[in-house]
Amino acid sequence: MWYHAIPLDPENFGKQNVGIYRMEVKGKRKLGLQPVPMHDIALHLHKAEERGEDLPIAITLGNDPIITLMGATPAEIRSVRV
Numbered sequence: 001m002w003y004h005a006i007p008l009d010p011e012n013f014g015k016q017n018v019g020i021y022r023m024e025v026k027g028k029r030k031l032g033l034q035p036v037p038m039h040d041i042a043l044h045l046h047k048a049e050e051r052g053e054d055l056p057i058a059i060t061l062g063n064d065p066i067i068t069l070m071g072a073t074p075a076e077i078r079s080v081r082v
Contacts, residue, residue: 004071005033006058007041010048017041018071023059031059 024032035042048055
């Protein structure tokens with residue numbers, strides 16, 4: 001089963017992104033996530049850190065296979081609409 005992370009851009013909540021990221025269970029209500037620097041999630045995380053905010057992320061399970069395909073496709077955040 002694939003896990004997907006869907007972060008929200010802290011400067012524009014209308015922008016969403018989906019990606020497949022390595023995650024680690026760190027506690028009952030805590031996950032660690034590896035944001036690779038060249039991926040959009042790292043940009044979102046950097047923006048949130050600059051504002052002193054947490055980054056809102058939805059973790060989804062059991063998605064339609066097209067979500068896995070889109071999450072693994074390197075594309076500009078503005079260029080793909082599903």
